[in-house]
Amino acid sequence: MTENNSSNPRYLAVKTLERVHGGAYSNLQINNVIDSSTMSSKDISLFTNIVYGVIQHRLTLEYYVNQLVKKPDKLDGWVKELLYTAIYQMQYLDKIPDRAIFDESIKIAKKRGHDGIRRLVTGVLHHIQRNGLPQIDKPKDSASNYSILYSVPL
Secondary structure, eight states: OOOOGGGOOHHHHHHHHHHHTTTTOHHHHHHHHHOOOOOOHHHHHHHHHHHHHHHHHHHHHHHHHHHHSOOGSSHHHHHHHHHHHHHHHHOOOSSSSSSHHHHHHHHHHHHHOOHHHHHHHHHHHHHHHHHHHHOOOSSSSSSHHHHHHHHHOO
């Protein structure tokens, strides 16, 4: 990565989301990362938006990844978080161009993983770019549909 990891908001968001998913408090993790990073104020805003956005939309993002990856339960936690952050940015943040999301996500996949993970992340992102996100199927009961669509637990 061209940027130092302590100043890359997307890299730090993935690390923070891993810790939060492991049980850490999001507000404390975010504050610790901001205090120990060299991010600009603009990057701090992006970092905070991504972390809280992924937390807020986690059920919806999980649904998308489960539809896009053949064996999502086999993915390392950080790979899932990386895909969640990329999909969140593509779906919910309108001022970030896809090329920036792709470039940064692929760099993170290369840095943290191996070539297979990089190819998986690249493939998923290009699939979304070509075909859009999967439709949320109508489950048998509307409560499940609303749970996924609005990312609220049943």
